[in-house]
Amino acid sequence: MKIAVFGLGYIGLPTAAMLAAHGAEVIGVDVRKDAVDTINQGRIHIVEPGLEEVVGKVTASGLLKATLAPEKADAFLIAVPTPFKGDHEADLSYIHAAATALAPVLEKGNTIILESTSPVGTTAIMTDWLRELRPDLTFAAEDAEECDIYVAYCPERVLPGKVMQELIENDRIIGGINKASSAMARKVYGIFVKGELLETNARTAEMSKLTENAFRDVNIAFANELSLICDRLNINVWELIRLANHHPRVNILQPGPGVGGHCIAVDPWFIVSKTPDLARLTSAARHINDGKPEWVKGKIREAVHSLTGNGREAKDVRIACLGLAFKPDIDDLRESPALHIVRDVAEEFPGQVVAVEPNIRQLPAALEDHATLVEPEEALSADVIVFLVAHRQFREMTLAPREGRIVIDCVNIHNK
Numbered sequence: 001m002k003i004a005v006f007g008l009g010y011i012g013l014p015t016a017a018m019l020a021a022h023g024a025e026v027i028g029v030d031v032r033k034d035a036v037d038t039i040n041q042g043r044i045h046i047v048e049p050g051l052e053e054v055v056g057k058v059t060a061s062g063l064l065k066a067t068l069a070p071e072k073a074d075a076f077l078i079a080v081p082t083p084f085k086g087d088h089e090a091d092l093s094y095i096h097a098a099a100t101a102l103a104p105v106l107e108k109g110n111t112i113i114l115e116s117t118s119p120v121g122t123t124a125i126m127t128d129w130l131r132e133l134r135p136d137l138t139f140a141a142e143d144a145e146e147c148d149i150y151v152a153y154c155p156e157r158v159l160p161g162k163v164m165q166e167l168i169e170n171d172r173i174i175g176g177i178n179k180a181s182s183a184m185a186r187k188v189y190g191i192f193v194k195g196e197l198l199e200t201n202a203r204t205a206e207m208s209k210l211t212e213n214a215f216r217d218v219n220i221a222f223a224n225e226l227s228l229i230c231d232r233l234n235i236n237v238w239e240l241i242r243l244a245n246h247h248p249r250v251n252i253l254q255p256g257p258g259v260g261g262h263c264i265a266v267d268p269w270f271i272v273s274k275t276p277d278l279a280r281l282t283s284a285a286r287h288i289n290d291g292k293p294e295w296v297k298g299k300i301r302e303a304v305h306s307l308t309g310n311g312r313e314a315k316d317v318r319i320a321c322l323g324l325a326f327k328p329d330i331d332d333l334r335e336s337p338a339l340h341i342v343r344d345v346a347e348e349f350p351g352q353v354v355a356v357e358p359n360i361r362q363l364p365a366a367l368e369d370h371a372t373l374v375e376p377e378e379a380l381s382a383d384v385i386v387f388l389v390a391h392r393q394f395r396e397m398t399l400a401p402r403e404g405r406i407v408i409d410c411v412n413i414h415n416k
Contacts, residue, residue: 002027003188004073006098008035008066010262010332011115011156012079013044014051014163020058022192027073028066029101039066047331047359050164070102075111075188078102078126079156081262082116088269090119092126099126103133108148111184115156117209117263119270123153123202127177140177142201152176152185153202155209160261160330171195175205213267214282219253220264221285224292227255238412257296257388257410258337259289260326265335293337293344296386296410300345303384303406319349320382321371323389323411324357324364331359338388339366346370354379358393387413 001024005016008030020026030036038045042056058064078098085091095116102112112130114123127139130149140151153175158166172189174197176182182199189197200208223241230237241252259265268286272279304317326336333339343366346353353371355363356379363373376393379385383405387394390411399407399414 001025001075001188001191002073003075003077004029004070004102005077005079006030006070006102007078007080007094007116008032008039009079009081010046010048010160010163011158012077013039013046013055014048014158014167015077015079015115015156016064017051017054017058018164018167018192019188020061020063021054024063024191026058026064027071028064029068029070030066031068031097033068036066036068039064048163049161054164070105072105072107073110075113075184076102076106077113077115077188079115082118082122082266083262084266084269087273089273090122090270092118092122095122095126096129099129100133103130106130106134106137106149108137110148111150111152111181111188113185113188114151114153117155117213117267117270118153118206119274120203120206120210122206123151123175123177127151140181142178145178145180147178147180150176150178150181150184151202152181153205154185154189155205157209157212160327160332168192168194172197173205173208174199175202175208177202207271210267210271213264214271214285217259217264217268217289218281218285220256220259221288223253223255224258225288226252228292228295254412255410256292256337257341258292260334260336260338261332262334265289265326265337293341296337296341296388296408297344297348299408300341300384300386301348303408304349307383307404307406314349315352317349317352317384318382319345319353319384319386320356320374320379321345321353321386321388322356322376322379322394323387323391324355324367325359325389325391328390329359329392331357333360333364339364341386341388342371343367354382356394357389358391384408387411 004027006029008028016026016028035045042059044052080094083091138148140147174182174185227237268282272283307317308314321342323338354374355371386408
């Protein structure tokens with residue numbers, strides 16, 4: 001089977017590599033020439049444990065090739081971004097661009113699988129775009145099993161840092177526009193997935209992906225709300241959660257500086273935007289988690305001002321922010337609350353902020369003119385140290401007490 005994967009990012013590249021590692025001929029398509037060139041050299045442009053070794057092997061064997069232009073294939077997987085636009089609505093332009101690019105090379109019998117996290121109904125919208133582009137072909141429809149082109153929605157559900165393992169082991173949802181499309185998509189994932197392949201329709205599969213992430217978001221929001229309450233009541237939230245979790249039916253998650261990543265921080269809004277009058281809990285959770293960075297910034301502001309006086313001004317206080325990624329031990333900065341916190345604090349206290357992120361080599365554009373990227377050891381000399389991400393390097397650090405230094409621990413580094 002020859003498979004084309006559109007989008008060679010955090011999901012597309014591991015999926016392409018895994019398909020190739022299990023014998024499929026894979027064409028990886030991306031608009032970024034630097035990414036294409038890097039992959040064809042057997043290297044990777046993202047951080048994901050175990051990925052580079054697999055990419056090196058499958059490119060050397062010729063089973064994986066990256067390109068800027070689509071080619072004919074048996075199946076097409078679309079794994080492109082679906083960011084926000086306007087008032088928390090999904091920007092489907094990347095999906096539209098992928099559909100437009102692949103339409104000319106479609107042939108009867110092909111299967112198109114959308115993996116990008118999307119609002120309910122997106123797979124049907126994409127199919128309508130393709131019908132307009134290729135009126136000579138019959139595309140999958142809910143009310144008919146006969147078609148020239150099969151279309152399905154099959155969301156990814158992997159954890160960054162464990163993608164190579166979870167791609168194989170996790171169950172997958174196969175949501176065909178019709179049953180024939182589910183059967184064809186099942187063949188694609190059957191190449192490498194050992195988990196159960198669960199068939200349903202496209203709309204249910206789309207909602208399932210959003211539901212999974214909204215569930216996580218709501219539970220994180222409860223932990224974050226607890227952290228605010230405990231701070232006001234002078235209670236150690238980490239101890240409280242540890243004790244409460246000894247109840248046999250309680251499993252409270254860990255609070256943090258907010259919620260980031262392209263899934264949990266984004267997907268629940270797609271539910272809210274479709275049904276704003278009904279998604280009240282989902283909306284409240286989003287507001288709680290989106291508001292947590294403001295609380296962290298307030299804590300930093302309080303720390304700076306508490307260190308002023310006796311001839312020392314606020315502009316003399318040095319601030320070190322440890323962590324920019326949205327979760328530990330990865331380089332992914334998408335929707336990262338830590339990144340937004342550091343940017344805003346650096347703008348408020350210009351020239352006073354250093355940032356530590358061991359998984360990147362240079363600061364993103366949003367921080368280039370505001371903060372300086374330093375090694376962890378250099379950050380320890382700061383007056384205010386803020387732990388925003390529980391990276392392994394930070395958990396292994398020894399932070400000796402020092403008079404006149406304030407530590408703001410948003411991720412329970414000291415007790416890990």
